[in-house]
Amino acid sequence: MSVSAARPEDYRLLAENADDMIARHDEKGRVVFASRAAGVPLGVPVRKVLGDGLFEHVHVADRPVYLSALSRCANGTESVTGAFRLSRLGRSKTVRYAWMEMRC
Helix, strand or coil, X not given: CCHHHCCHHHHHHHHHCCCCCCEEECXXXXXXXXXXXXXXXXXXXXXXCCECHHHHHXXXXXXXXXHXXXXXXXXXXXCCEEEEEXXXXXXXCCEEEEXXXXXX
C-alpha cells in the first residue's frame, strides 16, 4: 500500500497491533489516541493515557523536553526525537521511572 492510498483506519489498525506505544496528540499536546501498548510501560490501562494522562507520567524535570518535542512536531518542519522519563507504578505502589524515546 502506498502512503497516499492509506486511510486513517489503516493507520489505526497498524497502531493497534504494534508493540510500541503509539499516540496521537491534539494541538494542545493532549493524547487523543493511544495504542493498546501505550499503557504497558506505565502500568496503567490505556484510557488513563488519554487527555493529559501521559503528561502526568512525564518526570517533572523532563516536561520541558517533552513539551518542546510536541511543539516542534506540531510545527511539522522537522523530524523530532526526544528522550524523557516516564513514571510507572510498581506492585508495591512505589513510583519508578523508565527512559522513553519519542519519535515523530
